[in-house]
Amino acid sequence: MEREVTGMRTVDIIKxxxxxxxxxxxxxxxxxxxxxxxxxxxxxxxxxxxxxxxxGMNAEETAALTLAMADSGDRVDLSAIGGTKVDKHSTGGVxxxxxxxxxxxxxxxxxKVAKMSGRGLGHxxxxxxxxxxxxxxxxxxxxxxxxxxxxxxxxxxxxQSGDLAPADKKLYALRDVTATVDSVPLIAASIMSKKIAxxxxxxxxxxxxxxxxxxxxxxxxxxxxxxxVSIGKHNNRRTMALITNMDAPLGNAVGNSLEVAxxxxxxxxxxxxxxxxxxxxxASHMLYLADTGPMDRCEALAREALASGAALKCxxxxxxxxxxxxxxxxxxxxxxxxxxxxxVKATRSGYIVSTDTERCGVASALLGAGxxxxxxxxxxxxxxxxxxxxxxxxxxxxxxxxxFADKENLFDAAAFELANALKxxxxxxxxxxxxxxxxxx
Numbered sequence: 001m002e003r004e005v006t007g008m009r010t011v012d013i014i015k016x017x018x019x020x021x022x023x024x025x026x027x028x029x030x031x032x033x034x035x036x037x038x039x040x041x042x043x044x045x046x047x048x049x050x051x052x053x054x055x056g057m058n059a060e061e062t063a064a065l066t067l068a069m070a071d072s073g074d075r076v077d078l079s080a081i082g083g084t085k086v087d088k089h090s091t092g093g094v095x096x097x098x099x100x101x102x103x104x105x106x107x108x109x110x111x112k113v114a115k116m117s118g119r120g121l122g123h124x125x126x127x128x129x130x131x132x133x134x135x136x137x138x139x140x141x142x143x144x145x146x147x148x149x150x151x152x153x154x155x156x157x158x159x160q161s162g163d164l165a166p167a168d169k170k171l172y173a174l175r176d177v178t179a180t181v182d183s184v185p186l187i188a189a190s191i192m193s194k195k196i197a198x199x200x201x202x203x204x205x206x207x208x209x210x211x212x213x214x215x216x217x218x219x220x221x222x223x224x225x226x227x228x229v230s231i232g233k234h235n236n237r238r239t240m241a242l243i244t245n246m247d248a249p250l251g252n253a254v255g256n257s258l259e260v261a262x263x264x265x266x267x268x269x270x271x272x273x274x275x276x277x278x279x280x281x282x283a284s285h286m287l288y289l290a291d292t293g294p295m296d297r298c299e300a301l302a303r304e305a306l307a308s309g310a311a312l313k314c315x316x317x318x319x320x321x322x323x324x325x326x327x328x329x330x331x332x333x334x335x336x337x338x339x340x341x342x343x344v345k346a347t348r349s350g351y352i353v354s355t356d357t358e359r360c361g362v363a364s365a366l367l368g369a370g371x372x373x374x375x376x377x378x379x380x381x382x383x384x385x386x387x388x389x390x391x392x393x394x395x396x397x398x399x400x401x402x403x404f405a406d407k408e409n410l411f412d413a414a415a416f417e418l419a420n421a422l423k424x425x426x427x428x429x430x431x432x433x434x435x436x437x438x439x440x441x
Contacts, residue, residue, distance in 0.1 A: 010034065010044050017051040025064040032068035036167045042174060049171070049180040057185040062227060063234030065185070069193035070235075072167035076114075076199035080147045083112045084290040087200035088282060089191060091224070094212040094361035095249035098279050099127045099157065100263035100315065101271075105283040107154030107318075108310035109301045111290050114150045116160045116198050119371075128159045133257040133335070133380035137324030149321045154314055156322065165193040182214075188227040196235050202289040203232055203239045206282060209436060210247030212357025218243060218436050225439040233441040240289055243437035244278055248355040248390050251275035255369040255383015255404065261332035267312040274389070278434050280306070338381040339406045343399035344415050350424040352390050352400075359421035360384065363414040367405040379406055384418070391428050 013027050023031075031048065034040040057065065078085050086106060090096055103113040117127035128139050139159045141149070149156040168190050175181045195203050205228055208214075209221035225241035232239025251272045253262040265271045266279060280302050287298035305311040312329075320326045328334045364370055368379030385402045388394045400422050403414055 014047045020055045028064045029068045032167050036072045046178045053180045053183045059230045062185045063231050066189040066192045066231045069167040070197040074163040078199040081150050085112045085200040086202045086286045086290050088204045090206040091208050093208045093246040094357045095251045095254045097259040097263045101266050101279040102283040103155045104311040104314040105305045106286045107314040108305035113155040115157045130256045134324040138322050153317045165197045192231040205241035207243050208246035212246040229439045229441045239441050241439040249360050252386045254364040256380045257335040258383040264332050336381050338404035342403050342411045344401045344418045346394045349396045351428040352392050353425035353429045354423045356421040359417045363417035366414040
């Protein structure tokens with residue numbers, strides 16, 4: 001099948017990119033529109049994806065591709081929400097429950113957070129799965145109610161609409177089976193098309209790097225950050241990216257209700273140091289993006305929202321507004337417990353010198369906390385509580401981590417991953433920095 005309109009043919013667009021030419025805005029809009037409507041077959045789209053993989057895209061091309069993808073479905077109109085709307089996106093990690101902390105901090109400081117989040121897949125967790133571990137909480141909410149909650153409470157977090165950038169869903173399915181996933185322009189367009197369609201005024205990007213992230217090196221993370229910030233600029237969205245460390249799980253908890261409980265502890269001022277640090281960093285930059293003031297004032301406001309309990313109150317109000325039982329936030333001990341718990345013990349004494357974060361995520365998924373396919377069911381109570389982190393000294397026989405599951409036969413495979421993820425050595429490693437870079441538009 002060959003799609004043609006006056007003066008434009010699909011095969012000519014493929015050939016142009018194959019030969020290294022930059023594609024025009026009209027060519028990209030034609031291609032994305034035809035693919036979304038089913039008028040351009042998969043084999044031609046796959047050919048273009050491979051041409052992009054090998055020849056890349058310049059800044060204007062990538063911005064035009066992103067806009068075409070954003071316009072392939074619904075655009076969320078947030079004009080009915082008063083104040084500045086700031087969105088945050090993380091490129092994925094293990095134990096990343098930051099949205100549950102930073103969105104309430106930002107809301108407590110007067111910023112409006114109208115957020116659409118995703119579910120977990122593979123070794124990374126999803127914010128929507130974490131929220132749905134709270135009994136009664138709805139993440140599928142009609143638009144008018146969504147806008148009303150944001151206006152009343154300051155924040156609302158729901159699942160992504162099926163009509164939000166549908167071209168991205170179709171393109172990702174092809175990228176996944178044509179070995180074109182790890183292309184910076186395609187990754188950037190995938191992320192930013194959904195952010196632009198979601199309608200917020202400002203966008204903060206948390207680009208993870210390290211063993212638990214897709215971008216394994218700081219250089220790779222910076223390259224992706226620069227492209228995404230450029231897309232934001234070309235589409236008139238004030239955008240900033242922070243490059244943060246994912247060489248160890250964030251916090252101690254990996255798993256849905258376990259992570260909600262840890263996020264609540266953090267809002268109470270009792271969370272792990274690394275999680276608290278990165279949440280204050282991200283929240284203060286959200287305030288900065290919203291022109292709240294210079295960075296030192298934004299940092300002070302974020303800390304005060306945490307210390308005063310105002311941020312915790314915002315989370316409780318959001319949970320209640322979305323139909324969840326706030327008693328589970330007030331007392332996280334109410335969450336259902338897994339039937340079984342098993343430790344993974346240290347086989348020698350020494351310091352935790354490194355953590356293969358991806359293997360920790362895989363272990364949690366094997367226990368039932370994650371899914372291999374989007375339609376898989378998950379166990380909200382399953383997961384891992386790390387007892388030691390990088391730099392800590394552990395004695396032989398002490399538990400490195402506690403595993404939780406509802407089925408005993410799940411432990412062996414997960415224990416193998418964890419035992420091989422946590423490396424013990426004779427000398428402590430150098431302290432790892434949380435913030436590894438910043439890219440501003």
